[in-house]
Amino acid sequence: MTDDPAQLLHRPKRPKALISMVPMIDVMLILLIFFMVTSTYINLDMIPALERSADATADPQPTQGDGGDVLMVRIGADGTPTIRGQAYAQTDLERLFADRIRQDANQQVLILPSGSANMQALVSVMDTATLSGVTQLQIVRLDASP
């Protein structure tokens, strides 16, 4: 053994990383927390309530279909759909709509909801009508006269 420094073996130093990963991880974690906190994760859809084409000049008026009358569905304050004074369950309503559509594909359905009925009741009737194939669906509302 010798203490001559010229004969000492030096381990080469590991090259230092050119770009540090730590700031990138910090930014990614902040972005992750941001998206987790600010996003909503509920699955939302939409039902068109008004689609006015550019060439439409007037609102469509209720017209009679080829084979039947306009079907008026009232929604009571408790949310029960009623046709000509008879209350219908959702399944019966769907069956009725389907029968009418079989007779007249352009069967028009008017919905007259009570102001005390809730939103779910209206959407349920609209949903049932759409499921049954009704395409002519309108919501009507009685305005108090001045």
Add this chain to the structure above:
Amino acid sequence: MRLARRPSRAPPETIVALIDVVFFLLVFFMLIGRMDATAPFDVTPPVAVTGADMPSGGMTVSISAKGALALDGLGVTIPQLDARVAQALAEAPQTLIRINANSAVELRHVLPLLRRIEGLGAQEIALVVTPEQHDANR
């Protein structure tokens, strides 16, 4: 002579796996989340299975179960709502107006509002629904 053994150093933990996991989670939350402005009150939209996919953009009018209003996440009164919607429709008449009403709100709070917005010249109005049952949504 006994030579002291140098304590073995723990291998450096690789952070590559951590980066992978964080990056995966980041992409996951970016894809499944919506960045819409949320209303200052709870809104549980009505359930409907025939709803169509909702496009982004437009304005969202939220209605609480008691009839309180919010426009794009900020509580508003009816005159403020009218002014802001009218301004937006004047700039872009095709603006989609979404009505995000609580499923329990009475229609006397919703239908007159629809009429007002229609009267302001809105070309497209949509009701926000959800295909799944939820307890609450902010």
